[in-house]
Amino acid sequence: MDVRDLWAYRDVGVILAERDLRVRYRQTLLGVLWVVIQPLVAMVVFTLVLGEGVGVPSEGVPYAAFVLCGLAIWMPFSSAVGRATSSLVDTPELVTKVYFPRLLAPLGAVGGVLADLVVALAIAQIVALIAGVPLQATAPLVVLVIPGFVVVALAFSLWLSALNVLYRDVAYALTFGLQLLFFASPVVYPLGVLDGTLETLAAINPVVGLIDVTRWALLGTTPDAWNLVVSGAMAVLLAAGGLVFFRRVERQFADRV
Amino acid sequence: MPAAIEAHGVGKRYRLGTDQAAYDTLRDAVAGLLHRRRRPEQEMWALRDVDLTVQEGEALGIVGGNGAGKSTLLRVLGRITEPTEGWSRTRGRVGALLEVGTGFHHELSGRENVYLSGAIMGMSRRDVRRRFDEIVAFAGVEPFIETPLKRYSSGMALRLAFAVAAHLEPEIMLVDEVLAVGDIDFQRRCIERMSTLSAEGRTVVFISHDLGAVTRLCTRAVQLDHGRLVAEGGVEEVVQAYYGSVFQGGVxxxxxxxxxxxxxxxxxxxxxxxxxxxxxxxxxxxxxxxxxxxxxxxxxxxxxxxxxxxxxxxxxxxxxxxxxxxxxxxxxxxxxxxxxxxxxxxxxxxxxxxxxxxxxxxxxxxxxxxxxxxxxADDRQEALSRRRTVQPEVRWQRVSDAAPPASGA
CATH class of the missing domain: 2.70.50.60 (abc- transporter (atp binding component) like domain)
Known part of the structure; x- marks a missing residue:
């Protein structure tokens, strides 16, 4: 694949990412505050219902801090995948009228969410401190989550954005699919509550490793090493496969969008 | 000197009915797999066996009737769509203005779109900033430059698109039928701008139904017919031949x-x-x-x-x-x-x-x-060559004769 081409056109990706960021909060009353409000409100609801109510375990840390670390990954992730999926079909006037490496469309969409991710991680750290979790020596390592996030988001986005051009069903299936993935991911519960086989099965989800690493860095929990390996390998495989698939079908985009 | 544009054996096939239109949902695709035998695929070659070389600094016109493949050829040259067979390559930054509509992002403002187009043409932000005022002035959209493009009229969007494509110093400029929209004054300025670019040594490829504009702007022309290149040469020669081949003159x-x-x-x-x-x-x-x-x-x-x-x-x-x-x-x-x-x-x-x-x-x-x-029979030769669109019966009339200078002044 032509990396030089991608580099030559990098500004297009940057502008698309900026645009995504700006368009998202333009014409909204609370603007950027939404980035803060959404995870906090979700955290309160989940803590009351699942943490206090049902008594879901949380690996020995306060449930509020536990769930917020999961949400800090999940919310930007679902937002990135959603935006990337429609990134090509939403801009027919670009795809059918000018040339640029089409990969930049999903890349730009994922990139546009990174600011949200950083803010969400910062809030997670603050809430963890307030909830009484001591500041971890591993906390700075949370930046590793950012490149990991890009790979995991692309693992889904490359497939979905290209498929969406070919079959518009993808857009309909997406909401439902993300809902299922939410419950399959250890956002509101630890993976450890599942028994052996089921846990291994659940770990093939690339999101698992990302959330586990975040909790390890900010909260000091001990992730299952095997789960990390399986989940990480899955993310890389899916992303690489998505790249090949995207490159194979991109020649049809201009005729299909 | 290397050619600015080179195309060899370019063909573009479109599938009609089955693949293109009907497979927009997964269900159709699955149904299509099952019924493939029963629905014979209809194919259409929009382009076939096209060889084309455009030298640096050349202004090339493409003529041909509707459906001859002109727009498809331009899309292939501009890398917007890939050819089914053959290859094409361009050297240098390409500014493309294809059909009506523009390659703008409708959620972005006019300003942001200018920068986006610049990035697409491979220009740095600094270079775009340097030309920015010139672009906005040419397009005449100053009051709306911060407005999202979706609120632009099609005429405004087109003016901005042309201004961007023509002022961001493209080394190769592809223009398709842009003159079909826009007022006369703007059309004139577009042609002038393209002449300037061409005179500066940029490469221009131009499609228009306006054969007068093609003749004025271009030095060389090719004619497409049903996707094939049927004539190539000096612009006057090709345009004349085009009339000869497509239209049976007469009554x-x-x-x-x-x-x-x-x-x-x-x-x-x-x-x-x-x-x-x-x-x-x-x-x-x-x-x-x-x-x-x-x-x-x-x-x-x-x-x-x-x-x-x-x-x-x-x-x-x-x-x-x-x-x-x-x-x-x-x-x-x-x-x-x-x-x-x-x-x-x-x-x-x-x-x-x-x-x-x-x-x-x-x-x-x-x-x-x-x-x-x-x-x-009584028309003077000189009167025939004047610029005019219609020539209805008109009457001149004397309203008053020269009056003697007002007395008492």
Whole structure:
């Protein structure tokens, strides 16, 4: 694949990412505050219902801090995948009228969410401190989550954005699919509550490793090493496969969008 | 010197019906797999075996009728779509302005779109900033530069698109039919700007129905017909040959009809329906069109347009414009209709363009006949060569004679 081409056109990706960021909060009353409000409100609801109510375990840390670390990954992730999926079909006037490496469309969409991710991680750290979790020596390592996030988001986005051009069903299936993935991911519960086989099965989800690493860095929990390996390998495989698939079908985009 | 644009054996195939249109949902794709045998695939080669070399600094015109593959060729050259076979390559930054509509992002403001276009053309932000005021001034959109593009009128968007493409110093500029929209003044400025670019040594590839503009701007031209390159050479030569090959000049043209609806014959006739001798200026003109419908097509309508040879549309009238008539007969078979035009056309060459269609579908839209309006015997040669679109009967009148200087001054 032509990396030089991608580099030559990098500004297009940057502008698309900026645009995504700006368009998202333009014409909204609370603007950027939404980035803060959404995870906090979700955290309160989940803590009351699942943490206090049902008594879901949380690996020995306060449930509020536990769930917020999961949400800090999940919310930007679902937002990135959603935006990337429609990134090509939403801009027919670009795809059918000018040339640029089409990969930049999903890349730009994922990139546009990174600011949200950083803010969400910062809030997670603050809430963890307030909830009484001591500041971890591993906390700075949370930046590793950012490149990991890009790979995991692309693992889904490359497939979905290209498929969406070919079959518009993808857009309909997406909401439902993300809902299922939410419950399959250890956002509101630890993976450890599942028994052996089921846990291994659940770990093939690339999101698992990302959330586990975040909790390890900010909260000091001990992730299952095997789960990390399986989940990480899955993310890389899916992303690489998505790249090949995207490159194979991109020649049809201009005729299909 | 290396060529700016090189294309070799380029072919572009479109699948009709099955793959393209029907597979928009997964369900259709699955159904298509099961029924592949029963639905034979229809293919259409929009381009075939096209070899083309454009030297750096050259201005090339592409001429050809509707559906000849001009736009597809430009899309291939601009890397917007990949050829099914063959290859093409360009050297240098490409500024492309394809068809109507623009390559802008509708959620972004005019300003942001200028930078986006710059990035697409491979320019740094600093370079774009340097040309920014010039672009906005050319497009005449200063008050709206912070407005999202979705609120622009199509004319404004087009002006901005051309301004961007022409001012961001593209090494290669591809322009398709941009002059079809926009007012006369803007069209003139576009042509001027492209001439400047060309004179500065940039490469320009230009498609237009306006053959006058093609002739003025380009030095070389190629003609496409049904996706194939059929003529190549100096612009005057190719444009002339294009007329010769596509239009049977005269007062009558017969055409093959295939598909659901078409026109078998177009003729200039006299008031009684007989084929006219060459029409003369100052006389009414009657255009007769023989429509052939393969099946009943409710809602069918027809339009006749007369274009001057430089591409100016002199008139365009549809059957349904005339309210005291019943709708056009839609039954299968042959229908002959006639449009009578008062003495209006100037002496010179004209084209008859016919459209056949319904509100939702176009069956035919093409130039079908070229004819000449003869000058009158007493017309002076000098009077014939003036720039004008129409030449109706006009009267001069003396309103007052030279009065003696007012007395008492």
């Amino acid at each position: 009558e043209a017969r055409h093959q009809v295939d598909g659901d609806a078409g026109v078998a014959r177009v003729a200039i006739v006299d008031a009684h329906g007989g084929t006219a001798a060459q029409p003369q200026r100052g006389e009414p003109l009657h255009v007769e069109v023989e429509i052939v419908l393969a099946r009943d097509l409710p809602g069918i309508d027809a339009a006749i347009a007369i274009d001057a040879i430089d591409g100016t549309r002199v008139l365009e009238e549809t059957w349904s414009d005339q309210h005291d008539l019943p709708p056009l007969a839609s039954g299968a078979g042959r229908h002959v209709i006639r449009l009578s035009i008062p003495p209006l056309l100037r002496a010179g060459d004209h084209l008859v363009c016919v459209w056949l269609g319904t509100e939702s579908e176009t069956y035919l839209y093409d130039d079908l006949l070229a004819f000449s309006v003869l000058p009158r």
